Amino acid sequence: MAVPWRHCWRWSITNCTKTRLSNYAVFSTLSPRRPGPIAGGAQQEVLPSTHPVNFKYTFPRHKPRQLWPASQLRCCKKIHSDTKLKDPFSLAQKDLAHLYDDIKKELYVSGAELRSLCDYYFDGKGKAFRPMIVVLMARALNIHSNSKGTDLLPGQRSVAMIAEMIHTASLVHDDVIDGSDQRRGKSTINDMWGERKAILAGDFILSAASMALARIGNTTVVSVLSQVIEDLVRGEFMQMGSKENENERFKHYLDKTFKKTASLIANSCRAVSILVNSDPEVHEIAFQYGKNVGIAFQLVDDVLDFTACAAHLGKPSAADLKLGLATGPVLFACQQFPELHSMIMRRFSSQGDVERAWQYVLESDGVEQTSYLARHYCDEAVRQVSRLRPSPERDALIRLTEMVLTRDK
Numbered sequence: 001m002a003v004p005w006r007h008c009w010r011w012s013i014t015n016c017t018k019t020r021l022s023n024y025a026v027f028s029t030l031s032p033r034r035p036g037p038i039a040g041g042a043q044q045e046v047l048p049s050t051h052p053v054n055f056k057y058t059f060p061r062h063k064p065r066q067l068w069p070a071s072q073l074r075c076c077k078k079i080h081s082d083t084k085l086k087d088p089f090s091l092a093q094k095d096l097a098h099l100y101d102d103i104k105k106e107l108y109v110s111g112a113e114l115r116s117l118c119d120y121y122f123d124g125k126g127k128a129f130r131p132m133i134v135v136l137m138a139r140a141l142n143i144h145s146n147s148k149g150t151d152l153l154p155g156q157r158s159v160a161m162i163a164e165m166i167h168t169a170s171l172v173h174d175d176v177i178d179g180s181d182q183r184r185g186k187s188t189i190n191d192m193w194g195e196r197k198a199i200l201a202g203d204f205i206l207s208a209a210s211m212a213l214a215r216i217g218n219t220t221v222v223s224v225l226s227q228v229i230e231d232l233v234r235g236e237f238m239q240m241g242s243k244e245n246e247n248e249r250f251k252h253y254l255d256k257t258f259k260k261t262a263s264l265i266a267n268s269c270r271a272v273s274i275l276v277n278s279d280p281e282v283h284e285i286a287f288q289y290g291k292n293v294g295i296a297f298q299l300v301d302d303v304l305d306f307t308a309c310a311a312h313l314g315k316p317s318a319a320d321l322k323l324g325l326a327t328g329p330v331l332f333a334c335q336q337f338p339e340l341h342s343m344i345m346r347r348f349s350s351q352g353d354v355e356r357a358w359q360y361v362l363e364s365d366g367v368e369q370t371s372y373l374a375r376h377y378c379d380e381a382v383r384q385v386s387r388l389r390p391s392p393e394r395d396a397l398i399r400l401t402e403m404v405l406t407r408d409k
């Protein structure tokens with residue numbers, strides 16, 4: 001199959017304008033814009049969100065044929081133009097050095113077989129993206145909150161570890177649900193040990209995470225991180241259903257994306273804020289940063305399913321279509337190619353659906369639109385975190401948004 005050059009390698013969109021986004025009419029109404037930063041501790045009201053994701057989504061009547069001039073798409077090796085911003089990985093490194101050893105201690109169990117299953121994914125091959133955000137956010141908040149020391153509090157370090165454990169438990173269960181045999185370039189637990197043992201291993205990791213959570217000794221933090229588990233399950237259920245109406249379908253997709261991916265990051269950021277200060281406004285900034293970065297991360301994941309090669313991803317590409325899932329690129333493509341509607345409704349189950357849907361997506365600007373939407377969320381994440389007092393960690397969180405957009409696996 002001939003694939004346009006821009007789908008062969010990582011690329012990014014530059015010079016995005018707000019006008020272009022509003023032309024496409026995707027508006028987040030969750031975070032009303034308020035002028036002025038609160039950096040330095042100045043008080044400013046932040047409207048609490050009544051719902052984690054609240055979108056007015058309207059498809060354009062006359063969609064522009066080409067939203068992205070070729071000059072704005074380019075093969076990308078650029079990470080960030082502002083070299084002053086700290087590298088998030090090196091800044092978080094000192095806090096994450098013992099992450100996997102600490103997790104393995106939590107998972108210590110005498111039976112050799114159960115231990116091998118539980119330790120299997122804590123081999124340092126994951127990106128540790130979630131704990132990295134948590135420790136950077138914690139340090140940025142400690143500086144913002146003028147706490148006596150800027151070092152991580154023990155509870156904050158535990159939240160980073162628990163976030164990775166909940167994430168991994170959900171991956172183990174997700175692979176069973178999806179019947180996946182590859183993850184991070186190796187066989188999945190269900191492929192190696194079978195589904196029943198994989199489910200039990202996921203349960204065991206989740207229970208160890210729950211015990212570590214209880215030891216933090218803060219009931220609000222327990223409740224915030226328990227919400228994540230509810231969201232993960234609800235998100236997975238939402239993914240199993242779909243909507244006939246296109247607008248409802250897009251809202252359903254974004255709501256599912258928040259629950260399945262962003263809630264863990266958002267609520268972990270909120271938890272480390274609760275541990276260092278008592279200002280709900282600051283908790284909301286932390287939550288909003290995590291929510292927006294988390295949604296952007298998943299949108300990019302959905303793009304990579306169409307644009308990255310399988311070997312690089314460590315799992316098969318077009319995996320979502322094969323699972324019957326219509327993600328951002330397909331939903332956008334359906335605007336240009338209404339033929340996709342019936343395929344979406346039957347979850348690409350008829351002979352040739354996956355191949356035809358794949359072709360439609362590549363011929364459409366669904367990939368570009370989804371990437372652009374991801375940028376929109378990253379912009380909002382930057383706007384939120386910029387309200388904190390300046391610090392190297394805050395700047396690393398800003399830089400991280402650019403890395404989310406340009407990642408290739």
Ligand code: GRG
Binds near residue numbers: 173
């Ligand atoms: C709470 C145990 C439990 C289950 C809840 C199965 C399920 C119900 C939820 C699934 C949630 C899930 C697996 C979401 C996937 C999110 C996602 C984009 C994962 C990929 O994350 P990366 O790229 O992976 O950070 P690495 O491998 O780098 O960690």
